[in-house]
Amino acid sequence: MTAASAAQQGGVVDDRAPIVTVEGGGTFVQGIGDASILQAALRGGLGLPYECSSGGCGSCRIQVLSGETESLWPDAPGLSPRDRRKGLQLACQTRACGDVTIKVGLDAACAPKVMPRVTRLELAGVRGLTRDIREFRFRGEKAAEFIPGQYAILRTAEGLRRCYSMSNLPNAEGYWDFQIKRVPGGKVSNALFDMAPGAEIGLDGPYGLAHLVADSARPVVCVAGGSGLAPMVSIARAVGADPARKLDFFYGGRTAADVCGEAHLAGLPGFGDTLRYHPVISSLDDPLSAGWTGLSGFVHEVVGRHFGEALREAEIYFAGPPPMAEALQRLLMIDLKVPFNQIHYDRFF
Template structure:
């Protein structure tokens, strides 16, 4: 009786999610985010590894069990107010929680599972491939979102952002930019070339990253395959005739690591306001013919000429160290925390382990 009173005898808990007004059944070994996504709820999420804070949630009533230390990504005020990460929390009792909806009133798209076939591969750099997947149905998604890909012989799925804006009429072909991770199983499978024509599973869409409605200037900062979601939202911005000044800082090691420059040039010509692309190279040889920006991409945030960051919106995609370094610099330049949106690209070797 006492076990039931304190929740120890229950196999699952009821979690009411506001403002969706939906009640979930959450298993004792299941995170709140896992249960929400399993139920088809368009719950805000990005990395699912406790690093990006996209799934931060307000605890209204009940108690949870944290699986990681929230202080790594949440500030003190958030934690004091009962904010937690849904991807790193188990329910200890029946709960009532509150979470921000998708974004800007967009209708949530319920994730679906599609059969797919890898129809084209193209090396963009020595370690980034463009992967084209043909689907067995039409997949709706918003620019900036991602999908989970499951490939033959590898049990766990991998998450990749869409690299282009959704088609207006039909989305039966989707594009991803995938970095070849040393020792990565999916990377090795793609690099072998044997994947062409092979069947895979594509589940999605997921995530809340994407351009918010505003009249403010835009600064985009990306590195590596973080180019993918930025291109997706920029293409959507062209389609939506967005009329906002924009600067795009992109960090790479050398000239050989730059890609999609012609596509960015085309976007800049169609953009309804000023558009500047500033590639920054961190390891380009001193004796090369490169006359562009050098150093870390974050070092150039304060050096953007004729662009007032005060009150701007920032969109960041790439490795966690880059994003962690950029945020305080943006804050110091007058970009408010609520106007900074980011998608941290984390491979599985950097995902926090669940506590027992």
């Protein structure tokens, strides 16, 4: 057993927890609740750049200059063959086994605005939204503190960890709502679908930088694809509380049977007026789309056609599968030259 896995199991690591030093940056301690160097850095208040916390995006690459580490997922796709040749590692999938020194460019903008914490939640209720998306309501003992658009890492009893975005608003009652798509053969989504009310799960969070920008008065465009509904609903709930703010909400599903989200927005002030919901389907020929007369095509194409250059004036949030997120990035950043600081997104690996 390595020192790090001893720590994960609550054992004693030498005499003390590993200290991680960022060359030219600062130091932080990797505590027992920290699954990775990334989480330890963020909990230590440092701005280590990241996006998905899932080993998929490669945003949290670090170079380990000295000391021993272990990889939580050696085959993580966020490292390219070139990265591996250069000896880079993913901070979200690496643990320190003792004191280490790493090289990474810190960015104060990536430091957590709400300090992530580890807690336990109990499943309070579940309801179906579509044939494969369900809304899960968990409750913890303390207030649920996060910024709309952020996500948390849920940890199963088997120790598997996956990211899920909150769909509700922060609240003093301790409710954490998630909208989760069942992935065929997926380990954690299926384990969640099998949970009964009263069952417990671990939560570590909040994380994520694609959250609501509180001090912007720009019109808002939210684009959700597939399982990306939750963070867009949370942002819409926060923005929609102000009827003076314009919000266009696009949901892209494959068939008419996959369309969802409207019921979550319908009760907000300005719905149908300043707050508009636009469902889009991509498989018009599918029997499940029979009778559909609404928008069709890929959701990024529809958004581009609907707004064109007017997107330069908007605050744009999007979440969903990597191909959708990458197509929107190209449209906004390259084709339309929308300023980068108005574009906020998470790719759901």
